[in-house]
Amino acid sequence: MTKKALTVILSLILLLPVLIYFTVWNYYAINIPKWDDHAFKAFIIEYSQAADWKGELRALLRQHNEHRIVLTRIFAWLDFWIFGSLNYKHLMICGNLLLIGVIPLWFELLKKNKKPLFALLPVPFLWLTLAFWENMYWGMSAVQNFGVVTLTLWTMFLCVKPKTLPFVISLFLAVLTMLTSGNGLLVLPLGALLLFLSGDRKRFAIWILWSGAAVFGYFSTYEKFDNNPVTRAGVFQLIKGYMSFLGSFAESFPVLDHFKVCFFLGIVLFFVAVSIVSTTLFRIVRNKYTNKFEKTTDLFCLGTVLFILGTALIVVYSRAGFGIETLVTSRYKIYSVLLLLVAYLYVVIPIRGSFLTPYITAIVFLAVVFNVFSYHYHLVDAYNLRKMLVTAQFNSTFTDKSLHYPADTSFAANIVEKTPVIYDKWLSLISIADRQNYAGGSRGMVELFDNTTFKKGEKSLLVENNLFSSQRLQDSGVYVLLSSKDRYYIFPAYRTRNKSRKELFLKQYYFSKGFYADIPFTEPIEKGVYNVALIRQDGDNTGILFKDEKITINPIKANKVRVNW
Numbered sequence: 001m002t003k004k005a006l007t008v009i010l011s012l013i014l015l016l017p018v019l020i021y022f023t024v025w026n027y028y029a030i031n032i033p034k035w036d037d038h039a040f041k042a043f044i045i046e047y048s049q050a051a052d053w054k055g056e057l058r059a060l061l062r063q064h065n066e067h068r069i070v071l072t073r074i075f076a077w078l079d080f081w082i083f084g085s086l087n088y089k090h091l092m093i094c095g096n097l098l099l100i101g102v103i104p105l106w107f108e109l110l111k112k113n114k115k116p117l118f119a120l121l122p123v124p125f126l127w128l129t130l131a132f133w134e135n136m137y138w139g140m141s142a143v144q145n146f147g148v149v150t151l152t153l154w155t156m157f158l159c160v161k162p163k164t165l166p167f168v169i170s171l172f173l174a175v176l177t178m179l180t181s182g183n184g185l186l187v188l189p190l191g192a193l194l195l196f197l198s199g200d201r202k203r204f205a206i207w208i209l210w211s212g213a214a215v216f217g218y219f220s221t222y223e224k225f226d227n228n229p230v231t232r233a234g235v236f237q238l239i240k241g242y243m244s245f246l247g248s249f250a251e252s253f254p255v256l257d258h259f260k261v262c263f264f265l266g267i268v269l270f271f272v273a274v275s276i277v278s279t280t281l282f283r284i285v286r287n288k289y290t291n292k293f294e295k296t297t298d299l300f301c302l303g304t305v306l307f308i309l310g311t312a313l314i315v316v317y318s319r320a321g322f323g324i325e326t327l328v329t330s331r332y333k334i335y336s337v338l339l340l341l342v343a344y345l346y347v348v349i350p351i352r353g354s355f356l357t358p359y360i361t362a363i364v365f366l367a368v369v370f371n372v373f374s375y376h377y378h379l380v381d382a383y384n385l386r387k388m389l390v391t392a393q394f395n396s397t398f399t400d401k402s403l404h405y406p407a408d409t410s411f412a413a414n415i416v417e418k419t420p421v422i423y424d425k426w427l428s429l430i431s432i433a434d435r436q437n438y439a440g441g442s443r444g445m446v447e448l449f450d451n452t453t454f455k456k457g458e459k460s461l462l463v464e465n466n467l468f469s470s471q472r473l474q475d476s477g478v479y480v481l482l483s484s485k486d487r488y489y490i491f492p493a494y495r496t497r498n499k500s501r502k503e504l505f506l507k508q509y510y511f512s513k514g515f516y517a518d519i520p521f522t523e524p525i526e527k528g529v530y531n532v533a534l535i536r537q538d539g540d541n542t543g544i545l546f547k548d549e550k551i552t553i554n555p556i557k558a559n560k561v562r563v564n565w
Helices: 003-028 033-050 052-059 068-083 088-098 102-112 122-127 129-137 138-158 164-178 182-197 203-220 235-246 248-252 258-286 292-322 325-327 330-346 355-399 427-436 445-451 501-506
Strands: 438-442 451-456 460-465 477-483 488-490 516-518 530-540 539-551
Touching: 003 033, 003 088, 003 122, 003 355, 003 501, 033 052, 033 068, 033 138, 033 477, 052 068, 052 427, 068 088, 068 138, 088 129, 088 138, 088 182, 102 138, 102 292, 102 330, 122 330, 122 355, 129 138, 129 248, 129 258, 129 330, 129 355, 138 164, 138 182, 138 292, 138 330, 164 182, 164 203, 182 203, 182 258, 182 292, 203 248, 235 248, 235 258, 235 292, 248 258, 248 325, 248 330, 248 355, 258 292, 258 330, 292 325, 325 330, 355 477, 355 488, 355 501, 427 438, 427 477, 427 539, 445 451, 445 530, 445 539, 451 539, 460 539, 477 516, 477 539
Parallel strands: none
Antiparallel strands: 438 539, 451 460, 460 516, 477 488, 477 530, 530 539
């Protein structure tokens, strides 16, 4: 096989995980704001009504909780300016493209260390998976959490390159990084450390002065904001949370106790990180390199590992109050996988000769297995998130039983692009079912309802079914419909993961039998007596059935999360 043909084949293989990633993203992504996404409507109003550039700058720099999210706001405004409306899927695309920006950096590192293109194969399979599902499908979070990582890595890489232009670019990237997410501030001390270790005193002095000006500008109008609960975890629990954060990539492994495997592999990765830090520091201080790029690689790896360990400390300190189990959630996994990628460099770069190909081949195999595990395990999360977003938008849109879209022509009401949603097909059927107890396809609906239990608690209605076996994806599944004399509410019935490895990997049965919904009696749900129905979406077919189930709801006050936007 010629070298050119081999390059083409390897390039196609490298594109495969990218294609799979965006195909899966597109299947579940939906233009519905999630939590903080709503803040961009207020931003666009403020920015568009600003009297001058100072007002526009204030809108961009305005604090969002403890962060400044300038990059996300720039993308949001550009989307609105170009298309005439804001589409949250476009924000997700921007964030996911930023995530891909790490792959060419690893290509550069491997190429300059005289490794073949084949050595890059494990990177996209490890990096582009559904393990990051929460950031993938959340507009603001995609740009913020993916962007801060990619920008930090490129900033550290460019600042230690020998040529002047990359260093100048890194100065501006450093400012953009700190204005993308709170932990982006770490790039300033890390860059200073790397330049100090590089021995370039002129660059070090410039970086310190630049960082001082950037920090002054950042904090000159900063207001301390802390809405996180105080942690009650002891020292051992915090250490356990820290290690689990580092090992959270392993949550998708087919084992019984996912948190435990994250904890133990986190310990392993922590010692790997310590080994990388100590070894690279020794080599940098010793300064006996055969070529300049070896030192650049060591400086970059040192900075990246310190960035990961520092971010882990920040997250554990600030988020442990929500429970240490939350430290292995999807939005933080990027740091665990990034540590794997640095460890890969640490392993593969020193290998020479005939040993290289077998090592890389084995690592490619493990990376593909990890990729498969991640998609199979986290697909249920993406499915449930989409249902949650769809039903939340229905409940906030339709506030009476007419089920007519609000006729609001104001600027604020039309900022977000209007896109079709599955409940558009339900509107007429809901009204019919409310009058005659059923609508749409009735096949199997009575059996579905009879196999479902409804238990009213003090604070919520628990709906459970242990026999529902459909494996249809996207919008298919069961929803709970509540109907009072004044309005309707729809809530998602969530599915759980199939724990049978045989069914999961051989038959592609992602869901275990049954579904559940825990419907809280908190605001904004209104007081009243509600008839309970089930909506079943089965591909293009919809069935709605009311029976004799009723529930009286007296709303309880919700604990509102304090925000500053």
